[in-house]
Amino acid sequence: xxxxxxxxxxxxxxxxxxxxxxxxxxxxxxxxxxxxxxxxxxxxxxxxxxxxxxxxxxxxxxxxxxxxxxxxxxxxxxxxxxxxxxxxxxxxxxxxxxxxxxxxxxxxxxxxxxxxxxxxxxxxxxxxxxxxxxxxxxxxxxx
Ligand SMILES: [Zn+2]
Numbered sequence: 001x002x003x004x005x006x007x008x009x010x011x012x013x014x015x016x017x018x019x020x021x022x023x024x025x026x027x028x029x030x031x032x033x034x035x036x037x038x039x040x041x042x043x044x045x046x047x048x049x050x051x052x053x054x055x056x057x058x059x060x061x062x063x064x065x066x067x068x069x070x071x072x073x074x075x076x077x078x079x080x081x082x083x084x085x086x087x088x089x090x091x092x093x094x095x096x097x098x099x100x101x102x103x104x105x106x107x108x109x110x111x112x113x114x115x116x117x118x119x120x121x122x123x124x125x126x127x128x129x130x131x132x133x134x135x136x137x138x139x140x141x142x143x
Contacts, residue, residue, distance in 0.1 A: 006107040012100075014047050015044035024070055027046065028045070028064065030052065039087065041092060045100075064081070074101075075101055108134040111139060120134075
């Protein structure tokens with residue numbers, strides 16, 4: 001997997017191809033509503049070409065353009081969306097909010113499992129400062 005230095009709150013990595021997402025007009029937050037359980041799940045940030053097709057009959061594909069869920073209005077949109085979701089795991093969606101709205105989280109996320117296996121940052125309460133620390137500590141070891 002490639003590791004990237006990412007522009008905070010402007011670049012993300014695609015959950016399908018792992019390449020950088022930098023254009024919010026042609027990229028998506030997509031997820032599935034399970035037709036059996038009615039749960040909303042499998043939230044992903046993806047390029048247009050990496051989007052799933054909705055031919056699978058086990059779920060209904062839902063999506064929002066990325067530009068609609070970034071910035072201040074984007075946070076308002078995500079919170080409103082959250083109120084209408086049926087979530088089995090709340091963390092599935094709070095992770096998306098962190099990725100889209102916590103500065104440096106998306107870049108730090110690439111090193112989070114390594115940091116956690118070293119005993120650091122076990123809590124999900126991660127701040128912008130924590131993210132910067134993770135990047136400065138762990139990115140240099142791998143890049
Ligand atoms: Zn992609």
